Amino acid sequence: MMDFRRLLLGAAALIVTAGVGAAQAQTAILRKVAPGSSIEISVNNGPAESTKSDTGGDVVVPIKTLFTGTGKLETDSLVLVALCENNVIKVLLLERGHSVPPEERGCVRRDMGGWFLVKPVSTLVVDVGGPTPTLLLRQGSFSLAPPRTWTPPTGLVVFAGGTLNTTSSFKDVACGTVTDCSSGGAELGFTAGASYWILPFVAAEGAYFRPKEFTASGSGEGFRFDSTLDAHIFTAVGKIGIPAGRTRPYGHIGGTYHRATLSTSQTMTNQTEAPTQTYSLETEGWAWTFGGGLEVWLTSGFGIYGELNRTSAKGSAAETNVEGILDDRLTTVVVGARIKIGG
Numbered sequence: 001m002m003d004f005r006r007l008l009l010g011a012a013a014l015i016v017t018a019g020v021g022a023a024q025a026q027t028a029i030l031r032k033v034a035p036g037s038s039i040e041i042s043v044n045n046g047p048a049e050s051t052k053s054d055t056g057g058d059v060v061v062p063i064k065t066l067f068t069g070t071g072k073l074e075t076d077s078l079v080l081v082a083l084c085e086n087n088v089i090k091v092l093l094l095e096r097g098h099s100v101p102p103e104e105r106g107c108v109r110r111d112m113g114g115w116f117l118v119k120p121v122s123t124l125v126v127d128v129g130g131p132t133p134t135l136l137l138r139q140g141s142f143s144l145a146p147p148r149t150w151t152p153p154t155g156l157v158v159f160a161g162g163t164l165n166t167t168s169s170f171k172d173v174a175c176g177t178v179t180d181c182s183s184g185g186a187e188l189g190f191t192a193g194a195s196y197w198i199l200p201f202v203a204a205e206g207a208y209f210r211p212k213e214f215t216a217s218g219s220g221e222g223f224r225f226d227s228t229l230d231a232h233i234f235t236a237v238g239k240i241g242i243p244a245g246r247t248r249p250y251g252h253i254g255g256t257y258h259r260a261t262l263s264t265s266q267t268m269t270n271q272t273e274a275p276t277q278t279y280s281l282e283t284e285g286w287a288w289t290f291g292g293g294l295e296v297w298l299t300s301g302f303g304i305y306g307e308l309n310r311t312s313a314k315g316s317a318a319e320t321n322v323e324g325i326l327d328d329r330l331t332t333v334v335v336g337a338r339i340k341i342g343g
Contacts, residue, residue, distance in 0.1 A: 026120050028091060029142060030059045032129025037087040044098045048090070058144050063093070063124075074119045081126055081133040082109035089128055093118070150300035152241070152248035153340040154197040159305065161336015163189040165211040167229070168329040174216035174227035174264070181218030188212050191334055195239065203239040205252065208232075209311075209332070222270040231260035231313060233330075235289050251292035258313045259284045260326055283326040285315020295338055307334040 028041055035056035040048040041063060053059045075095050082090040084107035094100060096115075103109045112135040118124075125136040136142075166186045175181035193207025214229040237254030263280040291309030298304065309332040317324045 026063045026122060027142075028061045028063055028124045028126065029144070030061065030089060030091075031057075031125060031127045033057060033059050033089065034087055037089055039089045039091070041091045041093070043093045044095055045092075045101060060144075074117055076115045077118045078114075079112040079116055079124065079135055079137075080109055081112060081128070081135070082107040083128065083133065084108075091124075091126060093124075150246065150297060152197075152200060152243045152246070152295065152297050152303070153300065154200055155343075156194060156196050156341040157338050158192075158194045158341055159207075159336055159338040160192040161190065161305070161307075161334045163191055163209065163211060164333045165189050165214075166331050167214055168331070170214050170229050170328055171216050173262075173328075174229075175218050178218040178220050178225075180220065181216060184215040187214055189332075191332075191336070193235075197239075197241075200243045200248075201241050203241065203250075205235075205237050205239055205254075207235045207237075209235065211330070211332075223266060223268050225264055225266040227262070227264045229260060229262050229328075231258055231330075233258045233311065233313065235311070237289065246297045247294060248297075249292070249294045251290075253290040254288070255286055256289040256311050256313075257284070257286050258315060258326075259318070260313060260315075262324075262326060281322070281324040281326075282318040283315040283324065284318045285326075287312035287314040291332075293334070297338075301340040303338040303340075305334075305336055305338055308332070309334065 030039055033039070033053050033056045036052075036054060037056065038050065038052045039059055039061060040050045041061055042048040043063065049061060049063065051059065051061055078094040078100070080092040080094070080100070082092070082104065084090060084104065090107065092101070110133055112133075116137050118137070119139055121140055123138045123140065123142040125138065125142055127134045164186055165188070171181070171183035174183070189209065189211035191207055191209045193205060195203045195205035197203040210233070211231060215226065217226045218224070234257045235254060237252040239250050239252040241248040241250035259282070261280055261282050263278065265276060265278045267276045269275070289309060289311040291307055293305055293307030295303050295305035311330045311332060313326055313328045313330060315326055
């Protein structure tokens with residue numbers, strides 16, 4: 001840890017990204033090399049490994065001699081970098097016990113900050129593009145490829161997910177004054193739809209929402225009954241999001257259209273003729289919905305999301321000459337996936 005603190009103090013101007021990459025074991029990478037530069041890397045004052053870069057940029061130089069024939073798994077080493085005339089760059093690695101050679105004429109040499117723990121898998125990344133050279137030591141490979149980054153997309157996004165749904169008043173309506181009455185409680189369901197992000201923070205969305213039937217059953221003196229609420233819900237909302245890296249928290253508000261059937265099957269337990277009667281009421285209507293959530297994009301085209309929504313299912317009888325209304329509130333938790341469509 002002490003070596004890395006020294007390294008960071010000496011490398012304040014170096015901005016590099018470490019990751020899984022193509023550099024070979026025991027390698028030096030010189031970054032921001034000027035075109036036509038010659039590079040020499042020597043170990044323990046031995047013969048230099050040399051190469052020339054005609055195009056400049058990033059240059060990878062394998063180091064083959066530091067551990068050859070020694071049997072060692074690691075060693076302490078000084079790292080010296082000299083910038084010389086005629087675009088010559090020299091990197092010197094010196095283990096303990098080896099003398100530091102005098103600085104050559106026409107060269108300006110820098111000590112990279114003390115002793116570094118070097119292993120056979122180490123990669124030394126030397127940046128020579130600034131006023132003074134800087135060093136990053138990585139125990140492993142180093143990628144020269146730019147990091148993969150992506151942000152929440154704009155344009156067309158389709159989605160689907162599973163839902164967990166509760167109602168605020170279905171049990172009260174179904175049970176009425178019957179005390180021996182129970183409801184199935186929260187029910188599963190699914191949703192699917194599409195959103196179009198006009199900008200990274202503004203979208204329009206349409207969705208279909210299908211909860212499983214809500215049920216309630218009860219009994220009293222001389223009767224028993226079973227009630228169900230079967231609903232189809234469509235929503236159209238406007239969305240406001242806040243892109244933050246791969247994530248986008250958002251809120252939405254809009255309208256909802258429902259079509260539902262409320263059915264009750266009642267059996268008179270003290271009658272023998274036609275003991276069971278079934279009543280049903282079909283309703284439809286527009287109301288409101290609002291909610292919010294968070295989407296996380298695992299790639300540029302695939303993400304996952306979670307939502308919490310509050311939806312009104314309010315409407316009157318769908319058939320003429322039939323009286324009745326539905327006025328309920330649904331609370332919905334959604335977990336699902338999103339897919340970006342197109343480029």
